[in-house]
Amino acid sequence: MKTVKVKWKHLFFCLLGINGLLIALLFFYMFQPSSSPSIPTIEGEGPTFTVQTSKQHLNALVNAYIQKHEKKGQLSYDVQLADRLYIKSVLPVFGRPVDLTMAFDPVVDEHGHIVLAQPMMTFGQLRLPVPYVLAYIDKHASLPNWVKVDAKQERIYIVVSDIQIKKGFVLKAKTFDLSKDDITFTVTITK
Structure with a gap:
């Protein structure tokens, strides 16, 4: 019975770690700058x-x-x-x-x-x-x-x-x- 509780706790913390990793990856990619096309800014001088x-x-x-x-x-x-x-x-x-x-x-x-x-x-x-x-x-x-x-x-x-x-x-x-x-x-x- 003790080994079943240990396996259950071990599996629970593994699943919790995987979920935490997925959430961290989601936040990492969510806050990366988007790859929008580069649009030049040209400052004209003259008339x-x-x-x-x-x-x-x-x-x-x-x-x-x-x-x-x-x-x-x-x-x-x-x-x-x-x-x-x-x-x-x-x-x-x-x-x-x-x-x-x-x-x-x-x-x-x-x-x-x-x-x-x-x-x-x-x-x-x-x-x-x-x-x-x-x-x-x-x-x-x-x-x-x-x-x-x-x-x-x-x-x-x-x-x-x-x-x-x-x-x-x-x-x-x-x-x-x-x-x-x-x-x-x-x-x-x-x-």
């Missing part, structure tokens, strides 16, 4: 100009850029600015086209980049888990190098300062309010 545009003009500009730089065999998509920013695509499923629609609320961060947040994604009429769709887009879509997808944080970063408009010019977003059709960028001439 700065403000450029204001509308949703209609920016729609035309963005979609012309997408069509010009789209690669064959990649997932094609279309961007539409309305009450939210919509990214639309069509995926073939069993030989039939099915609409993939993503909606984002764009905000401007402190560095002048546009962050597409609070996503909603549908595949036909089915709502999809956002991290999986963003990971798929990051892997299969023909995205410019200034678009960074962070599937874990459920965000897309548009690093406006990486958009090459002309050497020596740095572009930053100032306002991006779709409800008021207030879209403003600053263009800084660097030294």
Whole structure:
């Protein structure tokens, strides 16, 4: 009888130790910094100009850029600015086209980049888990190098300062309010 109590106590403390180790590992990994994409901060020096545009003009500009730089065999998509920013695509499923629609609320961060947040994604009429769709887009879509997808944080970063408009010019977003059709960028001439 004594050996059964000793084995029971020994097994109990082993299980308690394993649980403690698992909790310690959980806390260790929970407080590690996330591996979000690196987004540069560029401080422009020189004269700065403000450029204001509308949703209609920016729609035309963005979609012309997408069509010009789209690669064959990649997932094609279309961007539409309305009450939210919509990214639309069509995926073939069993030989039939099915609409993939993503909606984002764009905000401007402190560095002048546009962050597409609070996503909603549908595949036909089915709502999809956002991290999986963003990971798929990051892997299969023909995205410019200034678009960074962070599937874990459920965000897309548009690093406006990486958009090459002309050497020596740095572009930053100032306002991006779709409800008021207030879209403003600053263009800084660097030294």
